[in-house]
Amino acid sequence: xxSLSRAHDEFDPSAEERSVGARGADLxxxxxxxxxxxxxxxxxxxxxxxxxxxxxxxxxxxxxxxLTQETFTKALAGLQDFRGDASAYTWLFRIxxxxxxxxxxxxxRRRTFSLDARLSNGRHDDDxxxxxxxxxxxxxxxxxxxxxxRKERQEKVIEAxxxxxxxxxxVLVMRDIEGFDYQQMADVLGLNLGTLKSRLFRARLAxxxxxxxxxxx
Amino acid sequence: MPSNQENxxxxxxxxxxxxxxxxxxxxxxxxxxxxPQHRKLISELMQTSAMLKDLPHVQAPADVLDSLQxxxxxxxxxxxxxxxxxxxxxxxxxxxxxxxxAAILILTIGLATVVYFVLPRNAxxxxxxxxxxxxxxxxxxxxxxxxxxxxxxPMEMHAKNAGATGxxxxxxxxxVVAAAKGGFALEPKREENDLVPPDIRRQLALNGVxxxxxxxxxxxxxxxxxxxxxxxxxxxxxxxxxxxxxSHGETENLIPSPVQALTNAGQVxxxxxxxxxxxxxxxxxxxxxxxxxxxxxxxxxxQQRATIPGSQMDLSQAVPSPVVSQQAIQNVTGNLIVARxxxxxxxxxxxxxxxxxxxxxxxxxxxxxxxxxxELPNLPIQTSTASGTIAPGAVDPLARLxxxxxxxxxxxxxxAANLSFxxxxxxxxxxxxxxxxxxxVVGLTLSELNQTLxxxxxxxxxxxxxxxxxxxxxxxxxxxxTRELHGVQDLAPPASAPAAEAPVxxxxxxxxxxxxxxxxxxxxxxxxxxxxxxxxxxxxDVVVIVREMATNQQFQTDQAMPAAPGEADRTTPVExxxxxxTAPSTAPTTAPTTxx
Numbered sequence: 008x009x010s011l012s013r014a015h016d017e018f019d020p021s022a023e024e025r026s027v028g029a030r031g032a033d034l035x036x037x038x039x040x041x042x043x044x045x046x047x048x049x050x051x052x053x054x055x056x057x058x059x060x061x062x063x064x065x066x067x068x069x070x071x072x073x074l075t076q077e078t079f080t081k082a083l084a085g086l087q088d089f090r091g092d093a094s095a096y097t098w099l100f101r102i103x104x105x106x107x108x109x110x111x112x113x114x115x116r117r118r119t120f121s122l123d124a125r126l127s128n129g130r131h132d133d134d135x136x137x138x139x140x141x142x143x144x145x146x147x148x149x150x151x152x153x154x155x156x157r158k159e160r161q162e163k164v165i166e167a168x169x170x171x172x173x174x175x176x177x178v179l180v181m182r183d184i185e186g187f188d189y190q191q192m193a194d195v196l197g198l199n200l201g202t203l204k205s206r207l208f209r210a211r212l213a214x215x216x217x218x219x220x221x222x223x224x
Numbered sequence: 225m226p227s228n229q230e231n232x233x234x235x236x237x238x239x240x241x242x243x244x245x246x247x248x249x250x251x252x253x254x255x256x257x258x259x260p261q262h263r264k265l266i267s268e269l270m271q272t273s274a275m276l277k278d279l280p281h282v283q284a285p286a287d288v289l290d291s292l293q294x295x296x297x298x299x300x301x302x303x304x305x306x307x308x309x310x311x312x313x314x315x316x317x318x319x320x321x322x323x324x325x326a327a328i329l330i331l332t333i334g335l336a337t338v339v340y341f342v343l344p345r346n347a348x349x350x351x352x353x354x355x356x357x358x359x360x361x362x363x364x365x366x367x368x369x370x371x372x373x374x375x376x377x378p379m380e381m382h383a384k385n386a387g388a389t390g391x392x393x394x395x396x397x398x399x400v401v402a403a404a405k406g407g408f409a410l411e412p413k414r415e416e417n418d419l420v421p422p423d424i425r426r427q428l429a430l431n432g433v434x435x436x437x438x439x440x441x442x443x444x445x446x447x448x449x450x451x452x453x454x455x456x457x458x459x460x461x462x463x464x465x466x467x468x469x470x471s472h473g474e475t476e477n478l479i480p481s482p483v484q485a486l487t488n489a490g491q492v493x494x495x496x497x498x499x500x501x502x503x504x505x506x507x508x509x510x511x512x513x514x515x516x517x518x519x520x521x522x523x524x525x526x527q528q529r530a531t532i533p534g535s536q537m538d539l540s541q542a543v544p545s546p547v548v549s550q551q552a553i554q555n556v557t558g559n560l561i562v563a564r565x566x567x568x569x570x571x572x573x574x575x576x577x578x579x580x581x582x583x584x585x586x587x588x589x590x591x592x593x594x595x596x597x598x599e600l601p602n603l604p605i606q607t608s609t610a611s612g613t614i615a616p617g618a619v620d621p622l623a624r625l626x627x628x629x630x631x632x633x634x635x636x637x638x639x640a641a642n643l644s645f646x647x648x649x650x651x652x653x654x655x656x657x658x659x660x661x662x663x664x665v666v667g668l669t670l671s672e673l674n675q676t677l678x679x680x681x682x683x684x685x686x687x688x689x690x691x692x693x694x695x696x697x698x699x700x701x702x703x704x705x706t707r708e709l710h711g712v713q714d715l716a717p718p719a720s721a722p723a724a725e726a727p728v729x730x731x732x733x734x735x736x737x738x739x740x741x742x743x744x745x746x747x748x749x750x751x752x753x754x755x756x757x758x759x760x761x762x763x764x765d766v767v768v769i770v771r772e773m774a775t776n777q778q779f780q781t782d783q784a785m786p787a788a789p790g791e792a793d794r795t796t797p798v799e800x801x802x803x804x805x806t807a808p809s810t811a812p813t814t815a816p817t818t819x820x
Contacts, residue, residue, distance in 0.1 A: 023464075043296065047289065047293070048275075048754045050288070050289050050292060051289060054284040055281070055282075055284045055343070056281075057284070058282065058283070058284035058285070059281050059283075059286065062282055063279070065362045068282075068285075068610050070597040072284070072285050072288060075284060076288055076291050076292055076295075079288075080292065080295065083292075083296070119320050119568065127772055157278070160275065160278075161279055161280070163279065164275045164276060164278070164279060165279065169274070179276055180276075182241070182273075183273045183276035183277050184276055184277065184279055184281075186490035189238075189243075200234070201230055201231060201424045202230065203234075204233065204235075204238055205229075205230040205231075205232035205234050205237070206232070207237045208236050208237035208240070208269075209233065210231040211237070211272050211273060212238065214272045214276070215265075215268045215269055215271075215272045216483050218271075218272055218275060219268075222268045222272070223274070224559045
């Protein structure tokens with residue numbers, strides 16, 4: 008457990024958000040003033056995390072790419088309407104996550120995610136996952152069997168995530184994968200804190216049911 | 225107001241995340257102590273959360289920013305920043321919809337107007353005859369109320385005839401003109417490409433034949449001779465050409481005979497009379513009456529000319545009995561020879577060569593159906609032997625040289641006249657030529673020999689403009705410097721040329737001093753033509769359509785035609801039968817005739 012936490016710390020979005028938060032606000036102000044280059048920097052800052060969030064929600068890399076691009080397009084179009092009552096981070100994710108949820112609702116589906124398929128669908132996925140696993144194996148001194156077991160478990164987690172409703176996926180991804188705090192999640196999803204936490208608890212229950220065979224007794 | 229259950233779930237979620245503190249956390253701890261099964265659940269939820277956190281992060285594709293940048297640039301260039309606004313992109317305002325609907329309506333009405341008033345009417349249903357159709361008699365063609373059938377026109381020609389409101393006048397005009405030209409009843413005014421049946425048109429198009437192609441149609445009883453004549457000439461000129469077959473159906477649809485043209489007129493009239501055109505019935509009746517009347521007038525005109533001795537067309541032959549015509553058509557075979565980029569002079573020479581070789585009836589057409597007889601005088605192509613000049617066709621161009629034959633080569637250029645010599649094919653089949661070495665010639669035709677020697681001398685005398693001529697074949701010139709090679713030309717034998725016989729290919733050469741006068745006349749004409757080339761002498765593709773008939777009766781219907789090459793009477797090239805007004809001024813009225 009501790010090792011997993013350490014691994015995740017390397018991608019702690021909260022830490023990244025904190026580091027870019029102030030700069031993000033500055034970029035947003037410049038973009039609102041008509042500085043297209045500033046908006047480009049916003050895109051560069053947030054595109055990876057936004058893409059990863061949307062990918063974990065919708066499950067398809069190509070669809071995630073299109074939704075990510077659409078998110079930035081909508082953000083640019085609504086740039087002048089942004090009043091600064093939320094961070095740039097929250098603002099972008101509100102657009103992106105709601106696009107992803109809407110897309111899932113639109114097609115009325117529950118996808119079965121496959122890590123193999125996901126890895127084969129995108130060079131970035133493959134490279135990133137492989138390098139991650141390798142790096143983690145080096146860091147933790149894991150054996151090849153342990154690395155293989157970890158990979159298999161990740162596949163099952165992604166598949167299980169794909170079997171959940173869109174709203175459950177969203178809160179799990181935002182909280183456990185992207186590290187949003189409750190207030191950010193509430194802002195993004197437009198929920199009050201109690202409802203958000205309740206939904207998060209239920210989502211974890213559903214996820215736990217999906218992953219029962221991998222859970223320690 | 226959150227419910228109690230939601231409140232508990234919220235606390236449990238926060239406890240799992242480690243974010244519950246104070247009294248709430250103690251409350252949960254006490255509960256879990258009292259309910260171990262719930263502690264197990266909380267543990268599993270924590271494991272689930274940890275497993276999600278363990279998932280790798282995936283970077284965005286590199287093209288996200290690029291695509292966005294492209295979209296921004298596009299919107300900036302178009303000056304339409306609204307394209308970026310999400311929902312607005314898909315919203316269509318009322319006025320936009322109104323304008324779109326109005327535009328569609330206007331376009332639809334405009335298109336309908338064009339279709340109704342501009343485009344030809346729909347063709348009536350036409351019953352196409354087959355080869356098993358009963359023969360059509362002349363009398364039937366003259367009766368507009370009798371359903372007539374055509375074995376010659378493709379369907380689309382019928383359609384155009386029937387659809388054109390002015391078709392009657394055009395039909396009468398073109399048919400009469402064609403009849404006056406001696407044997408061809410042209411179709412009513414054709415659009416471009418109508419002359420050639422669709423299958424051949426496609427075939428030519430696939431072979432890249434230009435739209436300005438000239439068509440030479442040869443009706444012949446000896447297709448090999450016609451093909452050899454054409455191919456030899458083209459080889460002389462080093463033209464690019466190819467021969468290709470055409471099918472039976474294509475040849476029979478190529479050119480309608482006079483009687484068939486009249487049949488077509490009757491067919492059109494009959495179709496129109498039946499009111500097949502639903503758009504303008506009254507107009508159809510009028511058109512049908514005109515067409516039928518014209519058809520009858522043409523028929524009467526043909527019959528009238530037939531009764532006049534010495535008229536341009538003898539009806540007894542020009543309008544064959546349907547049975548004969550049918551028989552001839554059924555035995556048609558043919559091929560195409562497509563030659564690339566011949567100039568006007570070459571086309572005229574080829575035309576004249578075909579006529580004077582008496583391979584059959586020769587006609588020139590542009591693709592749009594205009595007869596080119598008046599534009600292309602038939603240049604009399606003379607052949608000569610060591611003993612003098614003989615009539616065209618007297619030497620069988622298909623005769624093959626053999627060992628022991630003697631040929632005489634002359635260099636008509638006055639500066640090289642003394643270079644002429646006679647040489648016998650050696651026992652191994654070669655001509656031993658000082659300048660170019662041994663040249664194998666056995667098995668060659670005369671034209672092939674000439675072609676071979678020209679090539680040899682051309683290579684050997686690049687810098688020496690020495691025209692070469694072989695007295696036993698058509699004399700030709702070697703191109704040199706800026707002089708253009710025109711191919712086969714008339715060249716009188718040198719005055720000092722010996723009058724000895726030169727047996728070639730088993731053929732006896734003949735002395736024909738009496739022929740010098742017409743030969744000189746022809747030479748003069750050709751020289752004049754070559755010295756004053758037409759202003760518009762752009763090279764065009766030439767399509768020679770060789771139609772071989774199994775019987776000669778088809779020829780007899782159109783013009784007095786020798787039954788086969790070699791007969792004595794060869795004095796009737798096409799232009800001799802042209803009306804004086806259409807015959808070229810430079811064309812001779814007679815061709816030299818010499819025959820053993």
